[in-house]
Structure formats: structure tokens, C-alpha cells
Amino acid sequence: MKLVEKALGDVALFESTVFGDDRGFFFESYNEKVFNELVGYKVTFKQDNHSKSQKGVLRGLHYQLNSPQGKLVRVIKGSVFDVAVDLRRCSSTFGQWYGVTLSSENKNLIWVPPGFAHGFVVLEDETEVLYKATEFYAPKDEYSILYNDQDIGINWPKLDSEILLSAKDTNGLTFAAAPYFK
Numbered sequence: 801m802k803l804v805e806k807a808l809g810d811v812a813l814f815e816s817t818v819f820g821d822d823r824g825f826f827f828e829s830y831n832e833k834v835f836n837e838l839v840g841y842k843v844t845f846k847q848d849n850h851s852k853s854q855k856g857v858l859r860g861l862h863y864q865l866n867s868p869q870g871k872l873v874r875v876i877k878g879s880v881f882d883v884a885v886d887l888r889r890c891s892s893t894f895g896q897w898y899g900v901t902l903s904s905e906n907k908n909l910i911w912v913p914p915g916f917a918h919g920f921v922v923l924e925d926e927t928e929v930l931y932k933a934t935e936f937y938a939p940k941d942e943y944s945i946l947y948n949d950q951d952i953g954i955n956w957p958k959l960d961s962e963i964l965l966s967a968k969d970t971n972g973l974t975f976a977a978a979p980y981f982k
């Protein structure tokens with residue numbers, strides 16, 4: 801795993817060190833020692849998640865307020881445009897967003913630290929996303945911000961299919977109404 805770039809202070813994009821041979825490929829998708837050295841602090845993950853979606857599905861923008869989750873996200877099939885939004889009120893990049901394409905082809909990973917909302921739009925059918933979380937799921941502590949909130953102004957890729965949201969995300973909060981991190 802190598803650092804490609806950092807954004808919004810603490811969001812990080814990594815590329816994987818892939819070993820290919822005539823059988824296929826191998827790469828370490830997560831190595832605690834390497835990851836902690838690259839982010840510059842110790843991170844402990846408590847939960848692994850796996851979701852599958854059709855093209856046009858948009859999951860997010862989600863965060864847990866009192867038990868905030870850091871997420872290390874990658875795509876093992878298909879591709880997504882993955883977005884982090886800085887919800888740390890004291891941050892110089894408060895309210896700003898960063899987005900990257902993650903795919904089974906590029907094998908890149910994004911680190912979305914606690915303090916950010918996270919979401920992605922799916923670019924291909926049958927896309928599968930794996931991500932590690934630093935805190936357990938706490939549904940009563942979870943918030944959803946509208947993906948197209950104008951105050952954030954995320955430049956989502958144009959898709960030739962309809963955006964499919966869960967009911968929770970359809971009824972998400974505006975950025976202005978959402979609770980922030982200190």
C-alpha cells in the first residue's frame with residue numbers, strides 16, 4: 801500500500817502494491833503496520849462491511865455522531881465514485897468534499913477518518929464494496945445528509961441511469977440542519 805495523496809487534512813488515497821504473475825495477482829489489502837505508518841497514527845478497526853449495488857445506487861452521506869467511524873474503503877468488483885465530507889466544525893476544510901473513483905481495476909483505497917460523512921455512487925452493475933470501520937454500527941447514532949445538498953455542492957459523475965436511494969437517504973438532512981463534530 802502506498803500513499804497517493806491526502807485531502808481535507810486527513811482523508812487519504814492509497815494505491816495497492818500488486819504482485820502479478822502468470823496465475824493472477826496478490827496484494828495485501830490491509831496491513832496494520834503499513835497503514836498506521838502512512839496515516840501517522842494508530843488505527844484499530846472493529847468491523848468489516850461488504851455491500852453490493854447496481855449502477856446508479858447512491859449510499860450516503862452517512863456518519864455516526866457519538867461513535868464516529870473511520871472507514872477504509874475499496875472496491876472488489878465494478879467501480880464507485882466515493883466521497884468524504886468534512887463535518888468537523890473546527891476544521892479549515894469544514895463543509896468541503898473530496899471524491900475519487902475506486903474500482904476493482906485501480907485497486908485504490910480511501911481512508912475516511914472519524915469526523916467525516918461518507919457516501920458513494922455506483923458506476924457499474926454488480927459493484928461490490930468492502931470497507932473496514934473503526935467503530936461498531938450504531939443505527940440510533942447514524943445521520944444521513946442529502947447527497948445533492950447545495951451547500952456542499954458535490955460534483956457527482958453524470959450517469960445514464962437514475963439515482964437509487966434508500967428511504968433513509970431520500971429523507972436525509974440538509975447540511976445546514978445536520979449535527980456536526982466539534
Ligand SMILES: Cc1cn([C@H]2C[C@H](O)[C@@H](COP(=O)(O)OP(=O)(O)O[C@H]3O[C@H](C)C(=O)[C@H](O)[C@H]3O)O2)c(=O)[nH]c1=O
Nearest residue numbers: 849851859860862863871918919920936937938966968
Ligand atoms: C451500515 C450497516 C448496516 N447494517 C444493516 C442495517 C440495514 O438493515 C442494512 C442496510 O443498511 P444501510 O441501508 O444503512 O446500508 P448503507 O446505505 O450501505 O449504509 C452504509 O453506507 C455508507 C456508504 C456508509 O459509509 C456507511 O458505512 C453505511 O451507512 O444493513 C448493519 O447490520 N451493519 C452496518 O454496519
